Amino acid sequence: MTPTRKRRLIGVVVIIVGVGVAAVVAMKALNENMLFFVSPTDVKEQAMPVGKRFRLGGLVTAGSVSRASNSLAVSFTVSDGGESVDIIYDGILPDLFREGQGIIAIGALNNSGHFEASEVLAKHDENYMPPEVADALKKAGHVEAET
């Protein structure tokens, strides 16, 4: 083999081995537990310290939203099926905020165990359909979203 050829071969082998090893390491890392938000169950289990900011994610419990009559203050409950956490928020909720909808709240627990949110984010689901179809689906029990 000529030196250039040999060098090129070494280069190709190095790239294949390196990328392969990197892929294996990445796959292993992805299997580890990585959290982007904390679920209500985690909040209860890990006893989050008061005043520590974190992101809380969950579904808004149906019937839990109550708004103050004279201000923007609103309180509601999010749950992940198991535990639930009460959230207090003073501000404008996004249009897509609905009961049953998934939301992420950013804030911290206060002394009485409520989560005081400084920001609430909502995400639309990935279904696009006319209102009549949504109604029909809702009757059939497919979609829980409130319109």
Place this chain on the structure above:
Amino acid sequence: MSKQSAGTAFTALLRRDFLLAYRRRAELLQPLAFLLVVTTLFPLGVGPSPQLLADIAPGVIWIAALLATVLSLDSLFRSDFEDGTLEQMVMSGQSLSLIALSRIVSHWLVAGLPIVLLSPLLAMWMNLPGEGLSILLQTLIIGTPVLSLIGAIGGALTVSLKRGGQLLSLLVFPLYVPLLILATSAVGAAVVDLPYGGQLGLMFAGLIAALTLAPFATAAALKLSLS
């Protein structure tokens, strides 16, 4: 002249780079001084509230490290390019990827490692909680070599341009996004006792991938700049 083995050439280049770095030590201190000054500006700018500083600490320290690295990248190949050394290196018959790698290694040792060593001081200034410090050090040890590796591609692409320095940051910063996200999220997770092994693992995978791919891309870019 008998042809040297790749290993000898590699160490010879490293030794030369260290000697040069030692002779130009004032130049090397600039990015580090920059790192300290930028970090100092944050408490002054956003207020000295310990809680606020602790919240933004991982991000601030990492962004300062990014800026300091990019500042030192412009000179990575420039003087060798301007005085013709780079051309001689290409003609030496040694693999250009290997030459690039040795240059990257020495860059990390003189520019990246000092950032790691200074970070406890920065963490203290930014009021980073104690749990965060060891993980901040780990992210910096894994992450700063990646900064040098990816940055070298940008440095090689812009070396023949007159005002390459400004362009370099535009080319390189978007590529640093995943690293910044993973590193700050690992530190943030450690502070609130969430698991962070996954983030570190992904950063390590990134380091391996960059280590194998970046020298080749840098060599291609250097060849292009010299053509």
Place this chain on the structure above:
Amino acid sequence: MNRLFLFFHKTGSPPWFYNFSGKLIPWLWAIFLAMTAVAMYLVFFNVPPDYQQGETIRIMYIHVPSAWMSMMIYGLMAIMGIIALVWRIRIMEVLVISSAPVGAAFTIVALLTGSMWGRPMWGTYWVWDARLTSELVLLFLYFGVIALYNAYDEPRKAAKAASLLSIVGAVNLPIIYFSVEWWNTLHQGSSFGGDGPGIHPTMLVPLLLMAVSTKFYYGANLLSRARLTLVKQDHRKRWVQDLLEEERP
């Protein structure tokens, strides 16, 4: 193999490319305009308002195809970049740098329409949502390619550097995408699976039409830009001189 080489050689020759693309471009424009007209008619007169998003759903028909194009074009640039650097085909270099402004424009359109939709729906023009953020990073990658190309004096060297950068960027793009997705997404992963009703057919058809028509727009725009760049680069060469002679009355 020989035929493949011949094909590359032929398409690789500037005069042939110039003539061929000149014949192709009007057709591409025509198909683009026809499809867009049909799609826009459907969007404004046939698509019903959405059950949650109301009338704002119409923004989707510009937004989603633009976002798709912005990513596809960057991927294509990397593929053409590899061909340009490995087989040294000049047309491919020209195509890479001609793609960049079109891709950047689609990215800007996707970002603007996205924030117009976000204002009523999310309550803010801009959130650091995963898709928005990765789209913004993509825009910076496009800017990088364009800026690098313009920084060189020598057009061929510039195109090669831009090709190399777009390859490096494309290797990083999925990593950026996943890391940003994971960093901040408003998705509630498991609660909405893939088993939802998805998108209704009356709403889907115009979206698909737009998705196809934008590709024709890209083709037409790309070829026009590439022709212009070629003529500018080769303005002293024989074939361009001949061309100018023909144009002269």
